[in-house]
Structure formats: structure tokens, C-alpha cells
Amino acid sequence: MTTFETVIGLEVHLQLKTKTKIFCGCRNEFGHEPNTNVCPVCLGLPGTLPVLNRQVLLDGVKVGLALNCTINNFVKFDRKNYFYPDLPKGYQISQFDLPIARQGYLDIVVDGTSKRIGITRAHLEEDAGKLVHDAVNNGSLVDYNRTGTPLVEIVSEPDLRSAQEAYEYLTALKLTLSYLGVSDCDMEKGSLRCDANVSIRPVGQEKLGTKTELKNLNSFSALKRAVEFEVTRQTGVILSGGQVVQETLLWNDDQGAAVAMRSKEQAHDYRYFPEPDLVPFTLEANQVQLLREGLPELPYVKLARFMARYGLNHYDAFILVQDQGLASFFEVCVKAHADAKKVANWLIGPLMKEMNERKKSFIGMSLTPQAMVAIIQKVETGVISNVIGKEVLALVLDTGKAVDAIIEEKGLAQVSDDEALGKVVDDIIAANPAAVAEIKGGKTGAIGFLVGQALKKMQGKANPKKINEILSRRLQDV
Amino acid sequence: MVDDKTVRYIAALARLHIEAADEGKFARELEAILHYVEKLGVLDVTAVKPTSHVLDVENVFRDDAVKPGLSQEQALAFSVDKLNGSYKVPRVIE
Numbered sequence: 161m162t163t164f165e166t167v168i169g170l171e172v173h174l175q176l177k178t179k180t181k182i183f184c185g186c187r188n189e190f191g192h193e194p195n196t197n198v199c200p201v202c203l204g205l206p207g208t209l210p211v212l213n214r215q216v217l218l219d220g221v222k223v224g225l226a227l228n229c230t231i232n233n234f235v236k237f238d239r240k241n242y243f244y245p246d247l248p249k250g251y252q253i254s255q256f257d258l259p260i261a262r263q264g265y266l267d268i269v270v271d272g273t274s275k276r277i278g279i280t281r282a283h284l285e286e287d288a289g290k291l292v293h294d295a296v297n298n299g300s301l302v303d304y305n306r307t308g309t310p311l312v313e314i315v316s317e318p319d320l321r322s323a324q325e326a327y328e329y330l331t332a333l334k335l336t337l338s339y340l341g342v343s344d345c346d347m348e349k350g351s352l353r354c355d356a357n358v359s360i361r362p363v364g365q366e367k368l369g370t371k372t373e374l375k376n377l378n379s380f381s382a383l384k385r386a387v388e389f390e391v392t393r394q395t396g397v398i399l400s401g402g403q404v405v406q407e408t409l410l411w412n413d414d415q416g417a418a419v420a421m422r423s424k425e426q427a428h429d430y431r432y433f434p435e436p437d438l439v440p441f442t443l444e445a446n447q448v449q450l451l452r453e454g455l456p457e458l459p460y461v462k463l464a465r466f467m468a469r470y471g472l473n474h475y476d477a478f479i480l481v482q483d484q485g486l487a488s489f490f491e492v493c494v495k496a497h498a499d500a501k502k503v504a505n506w507l508i509g510p511l512m513k514e515m516n517e518r519k520k521s522f523i524g525m526s527l528t529p530q531a532m533v534a535i536i537q538k539v540e541t542g543v544i545s546n547v548i549g550k551e552v553l554a555l556v557l558d559t560g561k562a563v564d565a566i567i568e569e570k571g572l573a574q575v576s577d578d579e580a581l582g583k584v585v586d587d588i589i590a591a592n593p594a595a596v597a598e599i600k601g602g603k604t605g606a607i608g609f610l611v612g613q614a615l616k617k618m619q620g621k622a623n624p625k626k627i628n629e630i631l632s633r634r635l636q637d638v
Numbered sequence: 639m640v641d642d643k644t645v646r647y648i649a650a651l652a653r654l655h656i657e658a659a660d661e662g663k664f665a666r667e668l669e670a671i672l673h674y675v676e677k678l679g680v681l682d683v684t685a686v687k688p689t690s691h692v693l694d695v696e697n698v699f700r701d702d703a704v705k706p707g708l709s710q711e712q713a714l715a716f717s718v719d720k721l722n723g724s725y726k727v728p729r730v731i732e
């Protein structure tokens with residue numbers, strides 16, 4: 161039986177978060193009443209002229225540089241012509257043969273092996289409006305607020321060989337883009353959108369099979385599921401003697417199936433031609449160099465450095481670099497506390513737990529490195545227990561108060577004084593004669609039970625080592 | 639060579655309705671236009687730099703600053719049909 165190889169290329173649209181739209185001064189914001197964030201330019205009224213937002217070009221170059229692309233020093237815009245109600249002009253201003261960036265790559269890791277995925281190009285274009293079909297049964301409603309939102313379209317080479325590779329590529333792409341600060345990169349909100357071109361071919365065959373385009377992949381899991389579905393479908397078509405038809409399929413994540421889009425049946429003949437309303441743009445080499453130097457350290461470079469410099473394992477370093485703010489916070493903490501592994505554990509464990517509970521990224525947390533390090537040190541020196549340390553962290557985040565003040569106010573300091581602890585131990589011994597008898601009989605396992613009882617009574621504020629000492633001494637006397 | 643099939647294809651792309659009886663006429667007219675433009679082919683342009691724009695102007699930008707636009711009422715004033723602050727169009731099914 162023929163075995164098939166999967167070939168996938170991804171087209172990713174990234175909404176830039178500039179203050180204004182790409183060609184007009186309308187706010188680049190969402191959540192407004194329909195058609196209140198529009199002007200004659202983005203509505204495509206006759207006699208208006210688009211003018212490029214400088215920041216959009218700069219952000220686009222940053223994206224190209226982060227993806228290891230060659231930046232074209234001469235770029236122009238083109239019209240992509242098609243009729244659809246979400247496109248008021250009857251064409252989308254995009255870039256055809258002279259995009260801002262080309263021939264880059266992104267490295268991904270699949271099953272522990274690194275693989276380089278080619279990036280064909282990245283170009284600038286304007287977003288379309290939004291169509292609502294549900295509100296009325298005899299028509300569709302159009303909201304042009306989104307029209308003219310700046311987009312960077314990033315097209316990969318057909319280098320991906322499985323749904324898993326596509327997933328890893330999108331993950332790596334999102335992480336890399338998120339470091340640039342040019343977009344929210346939020347798939348749920350649509351600021352990062354993904355289409356997949358999928359085909360299969362017999363293993364060993366050079367020529368690509370007929371591809372289909374999957375749209376409406378609104379999450380990472382949707383991408384994976386949709387590609388898996390489509391590969392199975394295409395394999396079935398070919399094995400039963402049929403041929404894959406080139407078409408656009410709309411993924412329905414609830415149904416776990418893709419259906420052909422009827423509305424865009426027409427052959428893709430976009431009749432691109434140079435946009436006469438926008439002059440071309442040149443990028444000086446020194447301008448590009450400045451942008452390159454201004455790029456932040458990118459996540460995969462940071463990951464490698466965290467492992468080499470701080471001796472972190474890949475797992476810990478990988479988690480830290482997922483959140484750019486958290487990664488920087490880690491480095492500041494490590495300056496004040498040399499045990500990097502311990503600091504990493506506190507951030508990945510208790511701190512990330514608090515972040516998840518509050519549904520916030522590190523940026524949204526009001527925590528100073530001094531406070532974090534103070535908590536770690538209080539635990540190390542036995543002033544508070546590990547459990548109480550986590551509680552103090554939560555209180556710092558809730559109240560913004562100083563670590564010492566919280567420990568003092570709430571009386572959270574660990575009790576180490578012999579007299580107070582001795583009293584508790586005596587109570588526990590008195591209350592658990594059976595366990596004491598067991599220990600006396602040589603079953604020392606019950607000691608742990610008694611220590612646990614004492615700690616419980618002290619609500620975690622007792623020093624376990626001390627309790628153990630006192631208990632051993634007292635048991636000899638009994 | 640522009641034939642009837644090409645005319646129908648272009649009409650479909652442009653969302654134009656053309657009567658079958660007129661296809662031949664449009665084919666001849668489009669053919670004539672293409673033929674006219676083809677005259678440029680006789681010129682020797684080997685020394686002319688290719689260009690996408692007639693103006694010798696580059697790098698016209700605007701700053702990323704907000705400018706007031708239209709109100710919803712103004713925006714919808716151009717519509718033939720509207721509902722709930724939106725333009726209403728014939729149903730497009732996805």
C-alpha cells in the first residue's frame with residue numbers, strides 16, 4: 161500500500177497594535193459600536209487617498225528581522241482585486257512582488273530534534289471589515305471598524321510534515337512575535353490568525369500534491385485537529401481512486417470537520433497591479449540596522465542563555481521565556497539571590513500558580529524582585545515555612561504590602577521557641593496514646609504522624625525540625 | 639485573442655451581467671484595446687528603468703496619530719440599506 165507524506169505550509173496574519181490604522185488616522189481599536197471607527201479613507205470613498213502609517217512599516221520590518229528574513233530595500237504596495245461586502249473598495253491594498261521581507265526561517269523542535277522551517281515572505285496589508293450573518297435571515301450586516309487594521313502576513317515554505325510540526329511552528333512563531341511588542345498575538349481575539357495549505361504525496365515523490373486551504377483555525381488545537389482531519393480525508397480520496405480538488409475549506413471546530421466554502425468558489429484571479437495611490441518606499445541599510453539593533457533578545461536565544469549562564473534545565477528555561485516579563489524578572493531576582501534554580505522554582509511554581517489564578521501575565525502582577533527574594537530568604541532562614549512563604553506571596557500580590565509587615569501583622573513567623581512548641585508536643589502526646597504506644601513498641605513510623613499533628617495544630621507556623629527534636633526528647637521521657 | 643469565453647470570465651470577475659448576444663461585440667472591442675496598447679511593444683525600452691509609478695516620489699508617510707473620522711450616522715448615510723448601525727447587504731453565506 162502506498163504511504164503518503166503530509167506537506168503543510170502556514171499563512172499567518174498578525175494584527176499590529178499601532179495607535180491608528182495602516183492608511184488613515186482612525187483608531188486601531190476594537191469593541192466600538194459598529195461603523196463608528198471609520199473615515200472616508202478606510203470606507204474607500206471616491207476621491208480619498210491612503211497614506212502609509214510610518215510605524216506600520218517599521219513594525220513590519222521588525223517582524224521580518226525577527227524571522228531572519230532579508231529586508232527588501234525597495235517596497236511597493238499592490239491592489240488585490242476581489243468583490244466581497246467586507247471590502248469596501250473592491251480591492252485590498254497588499255504587497256505582491258516586492259514585500260517588506262523574504263527568505264527567512266524559524267527553528268522548531270519536534271520530538272527533541274531541531275528543524276528549520278523556511279519563511280517565504282512577510283508582507284504588509286490592510287484587514288477587511290466584519291460580516292455578521294446571524295442577526296438577520298435575509299441579509300448580512302457589515303461593520304467596517306476593522307477595515308484598514310494593519311496586518312503582517314507571514315507565509316511559510318511548505319516545510320511542515322505533520323500536524324504536530326505545524327503546531328510547533330505556530331507556537332514558536334507566536335512566542336517570537338510576542339517578544340517584539342508589535343501585536344497582542346491573541347488567537348482568541350483574532351490578532352493572530354492562521355490558515356493552512358495542506359496536501360499529501362506518495363513518499364519519495366518530488367512533485368507536490370493538489371493542496372486545499374483550511375480557514376477558520378481559531379486556536380492551536382483547531383490547527384492540529386483540522387490538519388489531521390484533512391490529511392485523513394485526502395488520503396481517503398486518493399486511496400479510493402479519486403483526486404483531491406483544489407478548494408478552500410472552512411473548519412468547524414465544534415463538529416470536528418471541514419466543509420468547502422461556497423462563497424469563494426470562483427477561481428482565485430486577483431489581478432494584482434501596483435497601487436497607484438501609494439508611492440514606493442525605500443529602506444536605507446542604516447535604518448534597517450538600527451531596527452535590528454533595537455530588537456529585544458528573542459525567546460530561543462534567551463532560552464539557550466538561561467541554560468548556559470544559570471545552569472537551568474531546558475524545561476525550566478522554556479517555561480520562563482514564555483513570558484517575557486517573567487524572564488526579565490527572573491534575571492533581576494538572580495542578581496540578588498545567587499541560587500538560580502531555587503529562584504526559578506519559586507517563579508515557575510508558586511508565582512505562576514498565582515498568575516494563572518488571576519489570569520494575568522507577569523506584566524499584570526505587582527511584585528518587586530526585592531519582595532520575591534525576601535520571601536525566598538525568609539523561608540531559607542527558617543523565619544517562615546515553605547507553605548507560609550506561598551501564603552505571604554499571595555498576600556503581597558493582593559495587598560502590595562512589604563513582606564516583613566505581612567509576616568508581622570498576620571503573625572505568620574515560624575514558632576521556634578522551645579517552650580511554646582514543647583507545650584504543643586505535650587498536648588499531641590497526651591491526645592494520641594495509641595500512636596505513642598506504637599512508637600514505644602518499635603513502630604517508629606508513627607513519629608511522622610505525630611509531627612504532622614503538631615504542625616497542623618500550629619497551622620504551618622512551626623518549624624518541623626524543631627518539632628521533631630522536641631518530640632524525640634519527650635518520647636524518651638514518657 | 640479575446641474570445642467569448644474570455645469575455646464571460648472577465649464579466650464574472652467584474653460582477654457584470656452581459657447578454658450572450660453582446661459577447662462578440664465586447665470581444666472585438668477588448669481585442670482592439672489590447673491591440674492599441676500592444677503598439678508600445680515596438681519601442682526599444684532596454685535603457686529605460688522599470689517603474690511602477692509615474693511620479694518620482696518616494697517615502698510619503700503619516701505619523702501614527704489619531705484623526706477624527708465619521709460618525710455612524712455619517713458613515714451609514716451612503717448606504718442603501720442599514721440595520722443596527724451596520725450596512726445591510728444581500729446575504730453572503732460562509
Ligand SMILES: [Zn+2]
Nearest residue numbers: 184186199202
Ligand atoms: Zn479610517
